[in-house]
Amino acid sequence: MKLSEAATKSIELSAKVLEYYERELPKFHPNYPLINPEDSEPTPPPEEAELREFLDSLSPELVYQLHLIMDLGCYLYKVSEIEEHYKEFLSTFPRTEWAIQLLSGYPSLAANLRDGIEILHEAGLEINALPLPKLKKRTTRK
Numbered sequence: 001m002k003l004s005e006a007a008t009k010s011i012e013l014s015a016k017v018l019e020y021y022e023r024e025l026p027k028f029h030p031n032y033p034l035i036n037p038e039d040s041e042p043t044p045p046p047e048e049a050e051l052r053e054f055l056d057s058l059s060p061e062l063v064y065q066l067h068l069i070m071d072l073g074c075y076l077y078k079v080s081e082i083e084e085h086y087k088e089f090l091s092t093f094p095r096t097e098w099a100i101q102l103l104s105g106y107p108s109l110a111a112n113l114r115d116g117i118e119i120l121h122e123a124g125l126e127i128n129a130l131p132l133p134k135l136k137k138r139t140t141r142k
Contacts, residue, residue: 013051014109020045073116
């Protein structure tokens with residue numbers, strides 16, 4: 001699977017999860033956006049589990065690159081720092097599972113992936129040809 005395809009699917013699923021919670025949370029929390037810990041929560045949407053399963057099915061390289069694009073969309077680094085940030089991210093998250101937990105639990109994943117892709121395009125970089133070092137063998141799951 002290409003990175004662009006993984007990003008598109010991640011955007012689609014995470015946008016549905018966010019839309020669901022934006023619609024349902026006010027029904028469960030009378031003072032929304034303030035949330036009382038004693039209030040009940042809505043049942044998670046099926047897309048939440050689907051997003052997690054999808055991310056679990058990806059290669060470690062794709063998971064880390066999605067996170068890299070999300071971070072770029074959050075303006076955590078500049079395009080000129082992409083390789084440095086990637087290496088730092090790999091050392092911070094030696095287990096792919098940790099990166100998947102972050103991605104799947106990030107409420108604005110869709111928006112930040114879109115923004116990151118736009119930033120790459122503005123810099124003249126193709127999402128499927130990022131100038132990144134190849135991944136060494138990693139612990140991929142728990």
